[in-house]
Amino acid sequence: MSRRLFAALLVGAAALTFGPSPAGAQAPIRIGAVLSVTGPASFLGDPEARTLRLYIDRINQAGGVLGRRLELVLYDDGGDANRARTFATRLVEDDRVVAMVGGTTTGTTMAMIPVFEEARIPFISLAGGIEIIEPVKPFTFKTPHTDKMACEKIFEDLRKRGLTRVGLISGTGGFGASMRTQCLRVAPAFGITIVADERYGPGDTDMTPQLTRIRNAPGGVQAVVNADFGQGPAIVTRNFAQLGLGVPLYQSHGVASRSFIELAGPAAEGVRLPAAALLVAEQLPDSDPQKRVVMEYKQLYESTQNQPVSTFGGHAYDGLMILIEAIRRAGSTDGVRIRDAVRQTRGFIGTGGVVNMSETDHMGLDLSAFRMIEIRNGTWRLLD
Amino acid sequence: MAPAWLTPRRATVAGLALLLAALWLVFPSGFYFRIATLVWISALAAVGLNLLMGLAGQVSLGHAGFVGIGAYAVALGPRHLGLDLLPSLGLGLVLAGLLALLVGRPILRLRGHYLAVATLGLGILVWLVLNSEVAITGGPDGIQVQRLVLVGWRVAGAETWYWITGLALVLGVLVALNLEESPTGRALRALHDSEVAAAVAGIDVARAKLAVFVIAAVYAALAGGLLALFNRFVTPQAADFLHSIELVTMVVIGGMGSSLGAVVGAAVLTILPQALTVFHDYEHAVLGLTIILFMIFLRQGIVPSLAALLARRAP
Structure with a gap:
């Protein structure tokens, strides 16, 4: 019997004697x-x-x-x-x-x-x-x-509200660029027309020009979707309120953190976004399977x-x-x-x-x- | 005493080649080959930048922009132009050289550090284009690069790339050392001491500086192309401003004016972050501290300082 096998048997015997083997034995x-x-x-x-x-x-x-x-x-x-x-x-x-x-x-x-x-x-x-x-x-x-799901969830909500003419404004960072591509791709499947497609850079501090162009889009706009995370969406939300576009504003799951509400202030009222259940853990009904987790x-x-x-x-x-x-x-x-x-x-x-x-x-x-x-x-x- | 045929130039190149072979024998896993490959690639860019900084006394703060051009050339050439990888790489080198020529020609006529400012802007512009032209470059999430196939041989594995990039570096160092001894190199050294004196001696100052700037850009683009082929994936971070600073730091830490120093600087800055992972949350603090200590105690850069130390010790 090799020494190693003997040692293994010894450890095995000890484990049997002293109950379940403590984690870390192997x-x-x-x-x-x-x-x-x-x-x-x-x-x-x-x-x-x-x-x-x-x-x-x-x-x-x-x-x-x-x-x-x-x-x-x-x-x-x-x-x-x-x-x-x-x-x-x-x-x-x-x-x-x-x-x-x-x-x-x-x-x-x-x-x-x-x-x-x-x-x-x-x-x-x-x-x-x-x-x-x-x-x-x-x-x-x-x-x-995926960002594709975020677009679909937003468009689904828009369809429920009977809104079809959408202005898209996105950041040029990784998240915004990718979500913009996905939104443009899935929009037709939901009967959504993207009437304006505006972008802004990561360091921009004023998005009024882009939002003005969206407001003036030929044929009018019924809702605005913003694809980005970080500072950008907060600025968009504030400029959006200042301009008084008077249509619903949708953000992405990228703003699902407290700091967005703090940065955007009262302008954030009424903004909609798709997000994971974790964000509204307390509000989930007890019947929700995710509630406990x-x-x-x-x-x-x-x-x-x-x-x-x-x-x-x-x-x-x-x-x-x-x-x-x-x-x-x-x-x-x-x-x-x-x-x-x-x-x-x-x-x-x-x-x-x-x-x-x-x-x-x-x-x-x-x-x-x-x-x-x-x-x-x-x-x-x-x-x- | 070293034999007469062993000039410092030949000794440097032979030493590098020996190091390449020796490391190959002792490395235990592909991870080490990857690190070494990254060192050779960074070193190639640093050797080029060192020519500009050490010889012409000019700084490029946007050198990563040229790295990005080389890297994206091999990613985009096959995709949008239907070119093979090697012609794409060649196109990238030409493009980087032309861009350097375009930027350097008016600016290098002026005395002072205007090139630093111009390249700073150039680097950021390249980064911006790579980031925002999503339809062409794939945007901030990066883009895949095809696998290199050389006459039916699929180039794969860190060990293979270790040799390819290692040999590219040896060649790069050889060319750089020869350049230092060439008329252009001597002209540059002359104007490094006194631009007026050099001009009086009949040296076309602007032309000599421009030549070296273009060469440095091509070195960087080659490094970028190799990096993209090795990783088979590029993101705009290759052209990031911080990457430019990293390249300048490599040259300064290793020792300005010494090609070997550029290699050592690249090795230090590539290996240190890997070695320092044991410090977990304090990793960046220790990295900064190490670099500060290098700058304080080896002020001329690692290679020149140690060489001076050895020369003093020698009888």
Whole structure:
């Protein structure tokens, strides 16, 4: 009998004697993450990193996964795609992670996909762009809603209100540019005519000229849609109120944070946007399947991190939990078997919605995952 | 005493080639080859910029713009013009050179640091175009690049790219060193000491500076093209202003006027962020501190300072 086998038997016997083996008796399961914790996308990456650290600790306290501890290997790419690619290589070749959660922006995610596809390691991205999962790549998944869904949700609401002539105003940053493309693409399917297509740069401080052109669009405009996140939408909202366009204004899920309401002030009243259920956790009816999950996440995050919860951290929660459940179901840390298990995710209730993955759908969300929200009295109101 | 045939120029090139072979033997995984490849690529851009800074005494604050032009040439050439990758790369180099010529020609007639201001604007313009022309460039989310196929051989893997970029760097350094010894190089060194004296000696100051600026731009574009082919993906960050600053920092830290210094500077700035990940949240603070310490204690740059130190020690 080799010495190693003997030692293993001894450990096994000890485990039997002293009950369930403590987590950490075996080598930990390594999970990789490359997030934009600093840099221009840090408002996304920071809550994602906090969420991953928080939940990996909790899972370890509860005994880990498959009787093994989890170990998070987290790198900060600063929003730079080239650096993200380098860290992805490091995770695969040096740290030998079994799976990856992260990739904060579409740019960093797209740069990292070939690394994980080549290594056959499951990669759950936290970025919005639809090109991440279309066409489907064997090992790449994502949890956040796509900007295409945001356009569809807005257009669906417009159709309900009988409004068809829309003015589009978008930022030239990654988010705005991508959402603009998607909105232009899906508009005809909802019978929507884009009568004006205006854009503004990331540093612009006054969007009155663009909004004036939208107001003067030939044939008139019935609603305005703004695709962007950060400062831009707040300025658009203020200019929109100053000009008194008198039509509904729609923002995207990119403004779903407290700071938007604070920046836009009273002008934000009546603005509508599609967003995840997390934003209106308390207002969900008790019958809502997501109620329990989003309330638990919100309470734990806010009590430990001393900052308001954001939907972006929620995407990281969803990604990590989908992965952990898949590893449990697969009963293995083999990349292909985890991937197969992730793909079989059905009825997973996350902060972003109910996830049903399949061979052809590596995101698993439908339009019901988005809630239409209106800003009333300086706070979010759930509409449907 | 070194033999007579081993001139400093030959020693530098031979040393680099030896380093290339030695590292290949000791590297344990593809990750190391990737890091080294990134060092060679950055070094190529830095060697070019060093010619401009060290020889002509001019600064380019928009050098990443040329990197971006090279990178997007290989991404967009096959997509929009139906060109193969290598002709696209060639087109990128020509384009970068022409742009440098266009900008440099009027400006380098003036004395002083007007080139820094002009290139600053140029770099930001390139970045803006890459960002906002979504239909052509793919916008801020970047764009995929085809895989390079050389006479039926699919170029893949960090190890292969390690050799390709490494050899490109050795060639680049060789050309740079030869340039320093050429009439243009000597003319530039003369005007570095005194522009008036150089002009009196019959040197066309503006022309010599312009030549070196164009060459530096082509180096940067080549680095950008190689980066895009290696990553098979580019984002406008390649042309970012901070990337320009990073290139200037590489040259200054390594030692202005020394091609080897540019390589060392590129290595330091590429490897440090990887080594410092152990500091987690303090990573950036430690990175800044390290660079400050380099600037305080090795004021001439790493390579010239250490060379001076060695020369003093030697009997």
